Amino acid sequence: MNDTEGQSQSGGLAIAATRGAPAGSDAPQRWQLVLAFGLVYVVWGSTYLAIRFALETLPPFLMSGSRFLVAGGLLYAWARLYGGAEPPTRAQWRATAITGVFLFLLGNGAVVWAELETPSGVVALIVGVVPFCMVLLDWLRPGGVRPGAQVVTGAVSANAPASTPARSPLLPQGRRGGGGGRL
Numbered sequence: 451m452n453d454t455e456g457q458s459q460s461g462g463l464a465i466a467a468t469r470g471a472p473a474g475s476d477a478p479q480r481w482q483l484v485l486a487f488g489l490v491y492v493v494w495g496s497t498y499l500a501i502r503f504a505l506e507t508l509p510p511f512l513m514s515g516s517r518f519l520v521a522g523g524l525l526y527a528w529a530r531l532y533g534g535a536e537p538p539t540r541a542q543w544r545a546t547a548i549t550g551v552f553l554f555l556l557g558n559g560a561v562v563w564a565e566l567e568t569p570s571g572v573v574a575l576i577v578g579v580v581p582f583c584m585v586l587l588d589w590l591r592p593g594g595v596r597p598g599a600q601v602v603t604g605a606v607s608a609n610a611p612a613s614t615p616a617r618s619p620l621l622p623q624g625r626r627g628g629g630g631g632r633l
Contacts, residue, residue, distance in 0.1 A: 495574060498561075498565070498570040498571070498573050498574040498577075499570050501513070501514075501561075501562055501565050501570065501573075502565050502569075502570035504517075505562070505565055505566060510559070510562040510563045510565070510566060511555075511559055511562070511563070513562065514554070514558055514559055514562045515554075518550075518554050518558075561573060561577060578608070578609045579609060581604070581605040581608050581609065582605050582609065585597045585601055585602070585605050
């Protein structure tokens with residue numbers, strides 16, 4: 451058994467992929483992982499700037515709701531056509547509606563509404579701090595787990611790209627102001 455096979459069997463698929471998987475393996479190649487992470491950073495980071503531009507012509511909740519309705523409709527159609535997914539049950543629709551209200555209306559809706567007055571880079575930075583908050587809350591809760599070096603490194607590295615646009619003088623400021631927006 452070679453080094454890569456041992457790591458795959460022990461759950462180290464990502465590590466094995468970065469060292470070069472054997473020919474014919476299902477493990478992603480290093481360039482595929484780098485490309486995937488790069489796309490996530492670009493798409494995730496540009497979302498806040500795209501929201502900022504969309505708010506120039508659309509009300510915040512209409513823009514956000516339309517965005518998710520179109521994306522959800524496309525994903526549902528894809529799953530039904532190509533994934534062989536069964537039609538959702540009434541209970542699944544109910545659970546999805548509840549999740550949608552909390553996640554998209556209160557979570558993302560608040561982010562979109564905040565971009566009316568707050569620069570998009572600052573909004574991206576605030577949302578980028580969420581990993582820190584989750585780690586901190588998990589640590590502080592009763593019976594919580596103290597974060598190790600890998601968790602801290604991951605939270606810091608996940609936030610680094612988000613903090614770059616907030617410091618950039620090239621990005622447009624809040625919708626109704628020239629300088630730092632209000633929260």
